[in-house]
Structure formats: C-alpha cells, structure tokens
Amino acid sequence: MPTQILMPALSPTMEEGKLAKWLVKEGDNVTSGDVIAEIETDKATMEVEAVDEGRIGRILIEEGTENVKVNVPIAVLLEDGEDASSIDAAAAPAAAPPAPAAAETATPEPSGGAPAPAAPAVITVPSDTEVPEGTELVSTTVRDALRDAMAEEMRRDDAVFVMGEEVAEYQGAYKVTQGLLDEFGGKRVIDTPITEHGFAGVGVGAAFGGMRPVVEFMTFNFAMQAMDHIINSAAKTLYMSGGQMGCPIVFRGPNGAAARVGAQHSQDYSAWYSSVPGLKVIAPYSAADAKGLLKSAIRDANPVICLENEILYGHSFDVPQMDDWLVPLGKAKVLREGADVTMVSFSHGLSYTLAAADALAGEGISAEVIDLRTLRPMDTDTIIASVRKTNRLVTIEEGWSVCGIGAEIAAVVMDQAFDDLDAPVQRVSGKDVPMPYAANLEKLALPSVQDVVDAAKRVLYV
C-alpha cells in the first residue's frame, strides 16, 4: 500500500507553510531518517525526514509552493514491488481525521457543584451532622479537636500517617500534633527536614502508593514552597490519569494572619486553593467542625486542603462525644438565624461576623450568619436559600478581596439570585496590601467588627 507523506507542522499553532525545496526526486530510494524536503513558515525552517522506507513514487507538491496546508499529502512513497499504478488510489485527499466520538454535551455545573470524580475509595461520611439526643458535649480547643481527629483516623486506618516540620518530637510548632508520636511512634509521625517542596511531593507519592498522608505545613505561608506539588501533582493527577491515580492526601496547617508576624507570615490562601479544580478546601471555625471535617478529609479519596487558624487554635467549643464524629465536606452551616441580612464567612472571619451580628441585634437588626466550613466545593445552595429570605448579603474574609472568596460568592449570587437582591453584595476583607508589622497598621489591614456592621448597614440602607 503506497504511503502518503504529509505536510508536517513545525509547531502546534502552524496551519500552513511553504514547501521550500525537495531534496529527493521521483524514483529515489529513501530510508527512515533521510531528509527529503525543506519547509518554511514565517517563523522557521525545518527539514522533513522520511519516517518509512521506500521509493519516492510521486511528488505531489512542487517545490516553491506557498501556503501548503498542514497534513496535505506532499508525496507518495512506494513499498518494494509497488509501482506508479497504485499511486492514484493513495493520492486521494487524506480523509479528515476522525472526529472524537460526540460526548454528551456537558452542562456547566454551578461553581462548586461538580460531582466528585471517580475516586479510588469509598467515602463513608454522612450527609448531615445530626447529633443524637443525649450526646455529651465536651468543651474542647480547636487545637485538641484537630489532634483528636488525626489520632482517631490513625487508629482506624494504618495507612494514615502524619508528616511535617516539628510534628513529632517537638509535638508540633503549634502543638496540634501533641501526643501523636507517643501513641503512634516515629514510623507514622514523622519529623521532616525544612524542605516543603520535597516532603509535599513525597506525601503525594506516598498517596499514589496507597497511603493516606496528613502533611502538616508549619504555616501555609511555607506551602508556597510546595505549591507545585499541591497543584500539579496532587490536584491534577486524577484527571491526567483518566481517573486511575487518585491522591488521598490532606495538607493542613494554620492559614492567614496570626499576630504581628509581618507580610511573609500572614497571608490568607483561601482563594488561591479554592480556585483549583481537583482540590477540596475546608476552613473550619469551631472545634466540632474542625474535628468532624478533618476526619472526613482524611477519609476522602481526594486531596483536601485544611486551612486552620492560629488564633482559633486556643478557642474552646463544644464537641459531641461520639465514637465517630464526622462532618461532611461541602456543607455550610447556619450558625445563627436571622431575617434582615445574610452574612457569610468562614474560619476566623466568623469571630468578627458573630460579634457584628450581636452588635446589630442590639440595634434591632437580625443577621443570619452562615459558616461556609468548606470553601470548595462551596455550598452555594445554603447561601442562595438565605439570600432568598433576607435579600441582602455581606461576605467576610480576612484575605484580599481581589478575586477572593467574597468575589466568587457575589458572582454566584448574582447569577442565581439576582432578582432576590435588594442591594449590591458587600464584601468585607483584608485590605489590599501586604500585611504590615506595626500594630496600628496591622489592625487597619484586617477586617474589624465595625467593618462588618458598617457593611450590613450599607446593604440595609440604614
């Protein structure tokens, strides 16, 4: 069967070019690798090599021809024993490459509503968080709740291990891993060198290999060193492998501003991670949610970013005393019901928000407060339902507002509840500056209770 030699592309964007010169003539024998022609575009010149063995049966495009389309036959190669008579059949225009089988047209999912991709293991997390009547509630710090979550999951599943800087002997830079080394030993509670990019990659590799790593970043500021593995290796591999290679890993640590630690140690990464398909992102506020969400995250078959907050570590909340307290990912929680304005926040932002709700109540304004708990996938249904009721929305976050969580919520609400809004959505956020060190400037850079109160009044026009 004669073989067509096609006009090659010099680059992924090349559509046509000039067949500058033939270096062979009809009747010449060629073997693969022989240079047979030169082609040119406005950007470059390239030699065309034969990829098969044979005899040049016919040259279809004369040298010097301009605007030769990529993939057009330029010559015909004959095998041993073939002659020119077999050419005409082969020289018919090349068939268009087969179109991909028409896939069912994907309907765009509302942001955050995408179904979880095929995952290598089953998630056993209930869809709600009902606490059975009579369950004892134990006041617990967020710090201890996170530790308990890891300890329980490590007891439950030998594949779970904890790795990071100072997590073992030092008991955690912020003492979140206190006691884990004692209980589980150095094989499962591992101190790493200061080498974030390296150990994040090692964690992802271990997850590919069947483990369930919990990788602690001393703070998320240092996870910027590891960003490539979090995004390129952990978040994208399931997709790139056509669903084969899931990555059940949790990256966790304190996120956002602590106090007076300056620009390089005070960044909120909520929006960064939340913009990445292939990641789930949780940002708990209360100890009960910290425990329940982290346990669910460790069982999740996907990479989960757990954004904690240093200031909240020491705060105590009631945690249900249950054998297996799980909070599902992707479900927001109405912390406080109200009728006049919806206020959506997460993590430490709720400290301001709840205080503002109190202050507003004192002025006769009833605010509904929603704790997002999971940032991706975001429970927009809960937000929309609330906005349908209050018709007014304020978002509160400590991070920067440009392309932030509040911006995303505002877009979703505009899309899905435009007619329900009685005022433009207001965003309260950290100021659009790196975090300053000076006490007075730091205070100005962060959102305040007053900022939230003012925003609520703006949407209420009072």
Add this chain to the structure above:
Amino acid sequence: MATTKKAGADKTASATAKSGTSKKAKSSAAVPDFTAEEEREAYNQMLLIRRFEEKAGQLYGMGVIGGFCHLYIGQEAVVVGMQMAIGEGDQVITSYRDHGHMLACGMDPKGVMAELTGRRGGYSRGKGGSMHMFSREKNFYGGHGIVAAQVPLGTGLAFSNKLRGTDRVSLTYFGEGATNQGQVYESFNMASLWGLPVIYIIENNRYAMGTSVARAAAKSEELYNRGSVYGIPGEQVDGMDVRAVKAAGDRAVAHCRAGKGPMILEMMTYRYRGHSMSDPAKYRTKEEVQKMRQEHDPIEQVRQRLLASGDMGEDALKDIDKGIRAVVAEAAEFAQVDPEPDPSELWTDILVDA
C-alpha cells in the same frame, strides 16, 4: 559538643579533593592572631550585638516588640568576623535572624530597634518588623522570613556583580536547617556554573527550631561539603572564634574576587536563646547551653585575650561596655517614644509610581 572539626579526618575529603575543584576543609587550629586593633574592633562589634539583643529580648518581654523575634546571642563572632573580611560595596543578605547582621553592616541601632517596635523611625518605617529590614546604603538586602529564600537572592546579587563587572562579593547567610531546602542546591549549581562571587555562610547553630542538625540532615557533620558535587570548595570553621571566622572570610573573599566562583563556609556556632521568643527548650539540655556559654563564648574569648595581652585592662573594658549600653539604651528609648507609622502608610509602597 565540638565546635571545630578537622576535615582531614572526614571520610569524603579524599573524594572532594579528587574532584579537583573542591579543596579540603581547613582546620581552624592555625588561627592567625588579631592585631590589638582588630581585637578591640571585634570586641566592640560583638558586644554591641549582644547588648542590643539582650535589650530586644527585654522589650519583647514587656510587650513592646511583637510577633517573632529571633535573637543572635551566641553567634556574634560569625557576622562580625565576616564583616571584618569584606569591604565597601560587598553585599549581605540573611534570614529572619538578622539583627546582628544589620548592626555589623553599620546600620543604626535606633533604626533597627524602632523597626522591632513597629515605629515610623524604623528601617522599614514600621512595616517590616524584626524579620524584614533592608538598607541600600549599607548594602544589606534583608531580612527574609522564608527559610532559604535568601540563598537564591544572594546568588542573584552575586550575579548582578558579575554582570555589572564589579569585584564585589555577596555574603549569603543561612541556617543549617535551611541547607535542606532544594533551592539551596539550585543556587549552588548556578553559582558554580556561572562562576558567581558568592560566599555561602552556613550558620550551623546545631538546631532548626527544635530539630537538631543530625535529625534533619544526611551527613550532617559535613555541611561545608554540600557544594562539592558542584565543584564548590567548602570549609568548616570555628564560628565561636572571631579570628578563625575572619581568616576563613579572608580566604573566601580572595577566592571570589579572583574570579574563582562561589565558596561555602560552614560556621560552627550556637544560639544561646530559644529559636524565637517562645521556645519550650526541651530539645537540648541546660547543661549543653551552659557549657557553650562557659567554654566557647565568642566575646569572652576576645576579652580574655585583651586582658592577657595587656592591651586593655578591666577598667577600659568596662568603659567600652558602658558606652555600648548607652547606645543601646538610647536606641530602646527612641524605639518606644517614636510614634507608630501614619495610618496612610498602610497604602504606600505597594508599587513604585511609574
């Protein structure tokens, strides 16, 4: 705990020698004496850092300084000895443990202390804090909070020297814990490949927060050798002896100025205080700290030599101490009365007006 090591005794020394470009680490046994003037200068500089840091610790305790505050006490000989080996226009860059470096570079103690307290007279006008100060005038390039980030930056300073055709050298300081970051080796490769005039100074104070060097670094006893596969010569130096530091610094500076590319100096040193201000200190014994202070203190060593040689008597030394205390007290006073930055400063310096 040994603070000096003879590289001749180490196993890979022959392997490095074989590479032809790396030379063996030197013993600090043959430390050249200082002149009386050098002894006095070293004493002054080190004591200024010590007193400054003690005062900073005190102000932190009073709540006047916030956030992190990484003191340099115990490590003074490293930066002072190196500073004595360089000249005008050579650059310095380091981590967050930067107060000593700034003072050694000749930056004003008042400006440094006022930055620690977040006041407008601080080097970064209160916006940087303890970890982030800079001085173009004194060729001090920070003050970096991300472990090892300053290593490629310092390499870039050397790159600029090479491109601009100067003979200036970049002193790039980092902790032994930082030597485990990948970007250190990316820097080593480029520095050697392009023959950059950079001295990598590993301040091996034995601990990265609560992790001892042996728990974090493979072949931890020979960090000076970590550039050998790139052909970068390294030396291990008694970083508690300011004379040994200066001598090694002199060799490294000469190496760089001669166009022979980068060099690594591993300074064996020790931090007396916690990593930052809150430090449970459970990772080492009190005895270990005590022993270092008593037997290896960099300032005490100079003091004893000054006394023994008769160059200075107790009274003269006391006068120096008094003078330094006055300088530090003045800095502390300024740092507390100087106002906070104007609120409008929140919005300045984000971009240059172009």
